[in-house]
Amino acid sequence: MIVEQANAGSTSGNARRASFFEDNGVWKESPVFVGSTRFQPLPDVKNIMITGGAGFIACWLARHLTLTYPHSYHVISFDKLDYCSSLNNTRVLNDKRNFTFYRGDITNPSEVVDCLERYNVDTVFHFAAQSHVDLSFGNSYGFTHTNVYGTHVLLESAKKVGVRRFIHISTDEVYGEVKDGDQDLLETSILAPTNPYAASKAAAEMLVHSYQKSFRLPAIIVRSNNVYGPHQYPEKIIPKFICLLNRGQPAVLHGDGSPTRRYLFAGDAADAFDTILHKGQLGQIYNVGSHDEISNFDLCGRLLDEMGIAHDAPADLGRWVKYTHDRPFNDHRYAIDGTKLRQLGWAPRTSFDEGLRITVEWYRRFGERWWGDISKVLSPFPIVAGDEVLSDKEPVTDSPQPAEADARKRKAPPSNGETAVDDEAS
Template structure:
């Protein structure tokens, strides 16, 4: 394993300031104890692929692919994990690969052209998976400039750098949220559906896609776009609903739903997502778009019930009084899409299939967070609040009112202004 930012120590960390800057805790036991989780697919290696750069490689979904490709194709592919180590990433996610000859880590920022080009040239990169992005919708309402900078400008930097060095494959990871809200009685959306994002995060991802399209047309950049629905599983930073709620319940604290808990999301286990990206790498056609979608659609309120049962806090037959002890409510986002729904037929035609049921995936996820979640990222207390605010790399806990009953949406605009005010105040300190 190699690290760009200085000589690598035996534990894969370059220097003390590096650890302190990223709030990283050296805990050998936690990553050694945890199971090594990867996907299940394995294909005949591609002859024109050798050196694969995965941006955001120390984050959640990308780290699953980093581990999967490194361990599944040890003699075919060299995997370079490129990550700036933001608040939601951790070297724990890939530390098990430190002694693998085909794995390297490069600490860099996708918005820094010199670091991107240096990595591409140093490792003779021929294939890019672009995962690196600001992705937490709640934060995008009050910190939207950062989302535009990372998701749009960062993608532009990567595209321009890829053009410069002659990349053979550029796989851009987007989201189903670019389609916007889907009504209950509407058909699942195809890759050809109109993009209609409704929040700053989704809009930044749609804008990034437009840049990818432009480089395909103008410069013949060999690209593929992937739009995935919600992915869950071990290694996900606890700002997202499933790991956040598991961590709260494991601390004997109630979960807090935005609004009335009625919005639904489709969830795909991270191992199946890794298989999807592996399939697209080996079977996907350049110039195409692929939806990565699950059929496991669950409301936020139903998700809470499933977690409470899975964690043996209540029984499946528990009444409303038992639920009220563990489920609280606060106001909703400024706008909250009721549901997303994408059609995955095109990906299934490549041979991919969803293998992990939601019940099984949730069981594995709950078990992992109970055993390792409280040590993986250090102190995550502030992240577990209903509407945490990010100022730089510091997560600030909120103090929003919580009720035993569903909240109306009227406070949404006030919350939007409050987040913006807090973010600006912290940024100007």
């Protein structure tokens, strides 16, 4: 069932909203991806609201909970439907009696409360957020509005209706940069965010803490590594590079390509959230971490290998890998310790090789059709204004770019547009 709460707007805005509900059937061709965990259903959990449910990670959890617990849980996907969301991500659930899509904005208190009360929600998974770090440098106000104020609205609304579980999805970026050789960070480590996106997520966490203490709101905070896999909007590095290479165009690295990230397959992330729902302790924080760490440059090589593109010769590599300036500041790496969650029985099951194979196959089949025209978002630094994506005009070179000098030359995108409302995926 679909419940639309969209307000009337401009002609172009109405056309854009209508396009979200058009069904071109592409989702019928896609494999149905879910996690692998299954627990004894909780007797005090009946109606689960997932914010950002039409976005990437949240849609995996929505499918998993709906299909794994058909007689136990009713899942309500609550999403604004911004440029990076797609109803294709959950259309396979539309005929399920235990699934409802509710179109709403987390910064709108009346819509949030209406959804919570209408469906007697007892459990909230809060994924919805503006999450693309590059955009946060040019539109930091939008990130504060959605990620901080939106979380505040949800917390106040959850307190009002008496939600029994509030599971807040944060990010490993709240810890800040971790140097090579330093120990992986625990849940008790100091938060030291270095970019506006990470700062907004840390601020949101402080609000969650305050509602735990002041109002005894039963909450859990989850901090995850980068998640990848089918259904991720191609503004993020793995799907963007797959789509570019599949078009016969080169992948464009920021800076010199040396920063590393740890990656977690989306199915393993869904299992982690399912585990935390059923076995996590209220009031706790859980890191969701993998050990699959790879530099952006080496990631290009892995993708070229997976796609069968020759790159051993320097000329071949230069054909497929280009460079542009770096972010104003680009954390070299993040590293979190996931022992606490592993003690609940969770562990990643999908190797990076297998996850990358599944992901490449899916984007080669569906990447050009799932969200409509993705050409503009495949530029190195796409700009988002409202629900429109614009290409950048940044220069691309054959040589790695030094981070500091180029960063000072960068012109930030306009800050008067609202950017993405998506689930977490750095």
